[in-house]
Amino acid sequence: MKREDLIAPMDYNIVMEMEKHVQHENRKALIWEDEEGRKREITYGQLMKNVNKIGNVFLESELKKGDKLLVMIPRRIEAYEVYLAALKAGIIVVPSSEMLTTNDLQYRISHGEVNGVVSYHTFTEQYKDLHEYDSLIKFAVGRPVDNWYFLDGLMEDSSPRLEVAATTRDDTAFISYTSGTTGNPKGVVHTHGWGFAHLKTAPENWLCVKAGDKVWATAGPGWQKWIWSPFLSVLGMGATGFIYNGRFNAEKYLSLLEENKINVLCCTPTEYRLMAKVDDLSRYQLTHLHSAVSAGEPLNVEVINTFRTYFNVTVRDGYGQTENTLLLGVMKNMEVKPGSMGKPTPGNDVEIIDEFGEPVGVNVVGDIAVRLNSPALFKAYYKDAERTNASRRGDFYITGDQARKDEDGYFWFEGRSDDIIISSGYTIGPFEVEDALVKHPHVQECAVVASPDAVRGSIVKAFVVLKPNVQEEPGQLTKELQEHVKSLTAPYKYPREIEFIKELPKTISGKIRRVELRKKEIERKVSQ
Numbered sequence: 401m402k403r404e405d406l407i408a409p410m411d412y413n414i415v416m417e418m419e420k421h422v423q424h425e426n427r428k429a430l431i432w433e434d435e436e437g438r439k440r441e442i443t444y445g446q447l448m449k450n451v452n453k454i455g456n457v458f459l460e461s462e463l464k465k466g467d468k469l470l471v472m473i474p475r476r477i478e479a480y481e482v483y484l485a486a487l488k489a490g491i492i493v494v495p496s497s498e499m500l501t502t503n504d505l506q507y508r509i510s511h512g513e514v515n516g517v518v519s520y521h522t523f524t525e526q527y528k529d530l531h532e533y534d535s536l537i538k539f540a541v542g543r544p545v546d547n548w549y550f551l552d553g554l555m556e557d558s559s560p561r562l563e564v565a566a567t568t569r570d571d572t573a574f575i576s577y578t579s580g581t582t583g584n585p586k587g588v589v590h591t592h593g594w595g596f597a598h599l600k601t602a603p604e605n606w607l608c609v610k611a612g613d614k615v616w617a618t619a620g621p622g623w624q625k626w627i628w629s630p631f632l633s634v635l636g637m638g639a640t641g642f643i644y645n646g647r648f649n650a651e652k653y654l655s656l657l658e659e660n661k662i663n664v665l666c667c668t669p670t671e672y673r674l675m676a677k678v679d680d681l682s683r684y685q686l687t688h689l690h691s692a693v694s695a696g697e698p699l700n701v702e703v704i705n706t707f708r709t710y711f712n713v714t715v716r717d718g719y720g721q722t723e724n725t726l727l728l729g730v731m732k733n734m735e736v737k738p739g740s741m742g743k744p745t746p747g748n749d750v751e752i753i754d755e756f757g758e759p760v761g762v763n764v765v766g767d768i769a770v771r772l773n774s775p776a777l778f779k780a781y782y783k784d785a786e787r788t789n790a791s792r793r794g795d796f797y798i799t800g801d802q803a804r805k806d807e808d809g810y811f812w813f814e815g816r817s818d819d820i821i822i823s824s825g826y827t828i829g830p831f832e833v834e835d836a837l838v839k840h841p842h843v844q845e846c847a848v849v850a851s852p853d854a855v856r857g858s859i860v861k862a863f864v865v866l867k868p869n870v871q872e873e874p875g876q877l878t879k880e881l882q883e884h885v886k887s888l889t890a891p892y893k894y895p896r897e898i899e900f901i902k903e904l905p906k907t908i909s910g911k912i913r914r915v916e917l918r919k920k921e922i923e924r925k926v927s928q
C-alpha cells in the first residue's frame with residue numbers, strides 16, 4: 401500500500417463506511433453485557449436506523465454542521481449511536497471519558513469551544529458547575545434529567561431517514577484530547593479523511609478483523625483507542641463488536657473471552673500483563689481467538705510467552721498516538737521479534753531521526769518521526785500553534801518517543817524522550833529495565849525513572865508493586881531483583897535503588913505517569 405492509498409475521496413464522511421454494512425440487515429453490529437449480567441444486542445440495520453433518528457434530533461435542536469458536541473457515554477451501545485449520528489450530521493465530536501471530573505470537562509468545553517453535550521444520565525451532575533452550563537445544548541441519555549433534553553424520548557418521534565452531511569475529507573470529525581501523561585491534554589484535530597486513512601491502516605493487517613468476526617477491543621469511549629478499534633475498525637469492517645461494561649478483573653476477562661468465543665482481542669499491555677499473571681491459565685479454552693493485539697504502552701515479552709504457551713496466540717504489539725494512527729505494528733504473517741513494536745504500517749513513512757532531522761543509522765537511538773505529508777497525521781493541536789510547531793522538525797512530525805531500528809527494519813521502543821535516563825553518560829531506556837523486572841515472579845508491576853545522583857548525574861530507580869503474599873524481607877528482595885536485572889540486561893542498567901509501593905501513579909486511562917515519580921525523586925533528594 402502506498403501513501404496515496406490512504407487518501408480519501410474529496411467528498412467524504414466516515415459514516416459512509418458503516419452504511420455499507422446495512423445491506424447485511426441482520427448481521428449483529430454490537431453485543432453488550434454488563435457486570436450484573438444484563439445483555440443487549442443490535443444489528444447493523446437497527447443501529448443505523450437509530451443513528452438517523454438521533455442525527456435528526458441533533459439537527460432539530462440548535463446544533464448544526466460544524467458545531468462541536470462533547471460526548472460522555474460509558475461502554476454502551478448508545479455511545480456508538482451518538483458518535484455516528486453526530487458525524488453523519490457533520491457535527492464534530494469531542495470524545496470524553498466518563499471518568500473525567502468537572503475540572504477536566506471545564507478544560508475541554510472552554511478550550512474546545514463546545515456547543516453541546518451528550519451525557520449518560522449518571523454523569524450529568526458533573527456539569528453543574530461549568531461556566532457554560534446555561535448556554536450549552538444538553539442531552540441526557542438513559543433517563544430524563546431536569547433542564548436537559550431527553551435523547552431517548554426525542555428519538556421516538558424522530559424520522560429514521562437522514563442524508564449524510566456534505567462533508568469533505570478535510571472537515572474536522574473529532575477533536576480528541578490526549579491522555580495527559582506528560583502535561584495538559586492537547587486537543588488533536590482529526591478530519592473525516594484521517595478516519596479513512598486509519599481504516600486503511602489498522603483493521604485488516606494489524607487487528608486482522610474480518611466481516612462477521614467477534615471483536616473485543618476493551619478501550620472505553622472517550623479515548624482515541626476507542627475510536628481506533630472498537631468504533632472505527634469494528635464497525636468499518638462489518639464485524640461484531642463485543643462490549644463489556646464492567647470493572648477490569650483478569651479472571652472475569654478470561655472467562656468472557658471463552659464464553660463469548662471472541663475471535664479478535666485488543667487490550668492494553670496492563671490488561672494482558674494481569675491476565676498473564678492469573679494462576680492456572682490452562683483452565684481457560686480460548687480456541688476461537690485468532691488475533692490478539694496490544695497498544696498504548698510497551699508490551700512485555702513475558703506476556704507474549706505466556707499467551708503463546710497457554711492460548712497458542714501471539715500477542716502482537718502496535719504503536720501509535722492520539723495524533724496519528726497505528727504507525728508501527730507487528731502485522732499479520734510478519735515474523736515476530738518479541739519486544740519489538742514491529743515495522744511502519746503500510747503507507748506511513750516512519751523514521752528514526754536525529755536532532756537535525758536526519759535519519760540515523762541501524763541500531764542508533766533517535767526520535768520516532770513521521771513525514772508531515774502522511775494522511776494519517778492530525779491537522780494541528782486545536783488553538784495551539786506553539787505546541788503544533790514544537791512537534792515539527794524539518795519534514796517530520798516528532799512523536800516525542802525514542803526508539804532504534806534494527807538491521808531488519810524492526811523498531812525497538814526506548815521510552816518517551818522525557819523518560820530516558822542518563823546515568824554516568826550511559827543512556828538507558830526505562831522500558832528494558834521494567835521488562836526485566838516484571839519477569840521476576842514476585843513482581844506485579846513496576847516503573848523505572850531517573851533519580852538525581854551527585855556522582856552519576858542520575859541513577860536508575862525502580863518503583864515496584866509486589867504480587868500479593870510475597871513474604872521475603874525487603875533488603876533481601878532488593879538484592880535479588882538487582883541480580884535478576886543484571887542477569888537479563890547490560891549490568892550498568894540495573895536499578896541502584898528500589899522502592900516497594902502499593903500502587904503506581906497512573907492517568908485515568910491507566911498509563912503509568914513516570915513524570916510524577918520523577919518529580920517525587922527530585923523533591924526527595926533535594927530535601928535530603
Ligand code: ATP
Pocket residue numbers: 578579580581582583584585586624694695696697698699717718719720721722723741799800801813815816911
Ligand atoms: P500526552 O501526550 O497528553 O502526554 P499520551 O502521549 O500518553 O499523553 P496518547 O496519545 O494516548 O497520549 O498515547 C500515545 C503514547 O503512548 C505514545 O507517544 C507512546 O509514548 C505510548 N505508546 C503507544 N503505543 C505504544 C507501544 N506499542 N509501545 C510503547 N509505547 C507506546
Ligand code: MG
Pocket residue numbers: 578721800
Ligand atoms: Mg503524547
